[in-house]
Amino acid sequence: MADSSQNVRDEIAALLPRLRRFGRTLARHREDADDLVQTAVERALVRTDQWQPGTRLDSWMFRIMQNAWIDETRARERRGQTFVAEEYGEQIGVSTTDAQIDAIAVRKAVAQLGDDQRAVVGLVLVEGLPYKEAAEVLGVPIGTLTSRLARAREALQAILAGAEGTR
Amino acid sequence: MMMKWTDDTLMAFVDGELDAAQRADIERALAADAALRQRVTALTMQRERVAAAFAPVLDEPVPDRLAGLLRPSSMPPAAAPVNLDERRAARERSARLPSWAQWGGLAASVLMGVLLGMQFKPGGADLAIELRDGQLLAGGAVEKALASQLASQPVVGAPVAVQLSFVDKGGSYCRTFSTAAMAGLACKQGERWAVQSLATAASTPASAVRQAASALPPAVLSAVDQRIAGDALDSAHERQARDRGWRR
Numbered sequence: 001m002a003d004s005s006q007n008v009r010d011e012i013a014a015l016l017p018r019l020r021r022f023g024r025t026l027a028r029h030r031e032d033a034d035d036l037v038q039t040a041v042e043r044a045l046v047r048t049d050q051w052q053p054g055t056r057l058d059s060w061m062f063r064i065m066q067n068a069w070i071d072e073t074r075a076r077e078r079r080g081q082t083f084v085a086e087e088y089g090e091q092i093g094v095s096t097t098d099a100q101i102d103a104i105a106v107r108k109a110v111a112q113l114g115d116d117q118r119a120v121v122g123l124v125l126v127e128g129l130p131y132k133e134a135a136e137v138l139g140v141p142i143g144t145l146t147s148r149l150a151r152a153r154e155a156l157q158a159i160l161a162g163a164e165g166t167r
Numbered sequence: 168m169m170m171k172w173t174d175d176t177l178m179a180f181v182d183g184e185l186d187a188a189q190r191a192d193i194e195r196a197l198a199a200d201a202a203l204r205q206r207v208t209a210l211t212m213q214r215e216r217v218a219a220a221f222a223p224v225l226d227e228p229v230p231d232r233l234a235g236l237l238r239p240s241s242m243p244p245a246a247a248p249v250n251l252d253e254r255r256a257a258r259e260r261s262a263r264l265p266s267w268a269q270w271g272g273l274a275a276s277v278l279m280g281v282l283l284g285m286q287f288k289p290g291g292a293d294l295a296i297e298l299r300d301g302q303l304l305a306g307g308a309v310e311k312a313l314a315s316q317l318a319s320q321p322v323v324g325a326p327v328a329v330q331l332s333f334v335d336k337g338g339s340y341c342r343t344f345s346t347a348a349m350a351g352l353a354c355k356q357g358e359r360w361a362v363q364s365l366a367t368a369a370s371t372p373a374s375a376v377r378q379a380a381s382a383l384p385p386a387v388l389s390a391v392d393q394r395i396a397g398d399a400l401d402s403a404h405e406r407q408a409r410d411r412g413w414r415r
Contacts, residue, residue, distance in 0.1 A: 006239060013237035020233070021224040034230055041236050099219070106220035124182060125217040131184055150178055153213060 008048045011057050012041060018127065022062055025122030026069045028111040036072065040065040056133060063137045066119055073115065109159040117152035124149055172196065172203060181210040194298060295327075295346075296362060303362035305344075305353050313342050313353055313360045317409060319402030330380040332405045335394040340413045343383055343391060350383050352390045355413045364390035 012019075019040065023033030043064050044051075051060050110121055123134040124145075135145040172193065179185050180193050197204050295307030305313055312327035321328060331343045341354040341363070349367045353360035366384035380388075400408060 009237045009239075013234065016229045016233055016237075017225045017227075020227070020229065021221050024221060024224050034233060037233055038236065041233065045236065102216065103220040103223065106216055110217065110220070121217060122221075125214050126221045128218075131179075131182065146175060146178070150175060153178065153210070156217070157209075157213065 005048055008051065008057070009045070012044060012061065015058055015061055016041075018058060019061055019065065022065060022122050022127055024107075025110060025118050025126055026065065026115075036065055036069055039068045039072070043068060058127070059129065059133050059137050062123060062127070062129075063139075066137060069115075105160065105163055106156075109156050109163065112159055113152055113155055116148055117155065120145060120149045121152050121156070172206075174206075177203075177206055177210055181207060181214055296349075296365070303365065305360040305362060309344055309346065309353075310360060313344060314413070315409065317402070317405055318342070318400075319405055330383060331391060331399045332408065333391070333395045333399045334397065334415070336396045338396075338415055340408055340415065341391075341394055343380065343387060345383065350387050352387050352394070354394070363394065 016037070019037045020033060023036045024030065027033040027036050040061060044061060051057060110118060113121065119138060120134060123129045123137055124131065129137070131142055131145055131149075135142045138145065140148075176185070176189075177193075180190065185193070193203075193207075197207060295305065295309040297304045297306040304310075308327050312325065312329055316322060316325065316327070316329045318329045318332050326346060328345050329342055330345070333341055335341045335354055339354045339356065341352060342360075343352050344350065349365060351365035352363045354363055355361075364387050366386050383391075
């Protein structure tokens with residue numbers, strides 16, 4: 001019993017880099033993203049028995065993160081706080097490559113999307129989940145998932161095209 | 168013919184959500200329709216671009232406040248591994264990224280759409296990748312180079328360079344190759360070479376074909392790491408393998 005629980009812990013530990021990455025698409029700030037991962041891991045650890053072996057542990061963790069994010073967003077709204085905007089600009093240094101500059105532009109564009117769209121972008125485009133898995137993580141029908149994804153893609157393209165036009 | 172393919176269908180194609188019959192329909196249409204290729208390429212590029220923007224997070228050290236939550240309680244926190252050589256190597260690997268667009272996670276059919284969408288010179292070595300039954304195969308100059316060129320004897324000025332030859336975990340011969348516009352890993356499968364990993368030069372193709380294995384894109388090198396059983400072939404074994412037609 002203790003062993004199987006430690007196995008799940010080990011598997012979650014192995015997922016941490018991806019959980020942090022998904023956190024970065026939901027929250028716009030590194031510290032907020034890691035706070036979110038921390039909350040989700042703590043929640044997962046008290047209910048490891050609810051995870052069904054044979055189903056994807058990454059999807060289960062993403063769902064816990066997504067729910068924790070919604071809770072956090074609502075709590076901050078109640079308290080009248082806003083999230084700190086990520087200072088992407090500070091990362092640009094002398095040795096910054098074209099790929100890094102592009103990555104910053106893309107992350108900035110993603111940060112401008114709404115919560116729903118950032119979640120689908122994170123799950124499908126970044127984490128590579130199939131539509132069906134992503135829809136289950138978000139608790140929406142697959143048609144809703146695909147229309148959100150299509151709108152998010154259009155919005156991203158428009159933001160990035162605009163940014164390039166003014167460069 | 169006009170607007171036969173909706174944006175939603177093309178999106179599902181790029182995301183690997185279509186069944187084999189639908190994929191085959193689009194693949195056929197891609198070969199004949201430049202506007203369609205452009206739409207598929209734009210969607211593919213966007214997907215890769217977004218994925219690439221967040222990929223570096225995976226290489227960041229996981230903060231101990233997170234890793235510590237999952238450690239068995241009896242175990243003390245591990246000292247942070249500081250290996251400057253490794254860190255420098257990782258940084259240099261990522262610094263090489265900008266010169267390559269990497270297509271690691273994409274379905275073969277989507278990759279083919281991208282390759283067709285790129286403006287390769289007709290008759291050049293770069294059309295030398297074929298799509299058959301959802302699999303990418305080396306053809307033309309690439310296939311010829313894989314069959315005959317020795318990594319141990321680089322041919323200066325050849326359109327295709329071969330850098331490494333090795334036996335994979337399944338017992339097949341695999342070889343890396345590059346042209347001015349792409350680089351990849353192919354493994355012998357029956358009579359053909361199946362392409363396992365491919366990267367395209369993102370902007371202007373390099374003026375010279377890369378001869379050194381160290382110049383291969385990280386995605387191709389990591390595909391080698393995943394498949395290789397033991398070491399790369401030395402020149403004597405490579406020559407023997409070639410002379411036997413890469414059959415084992």
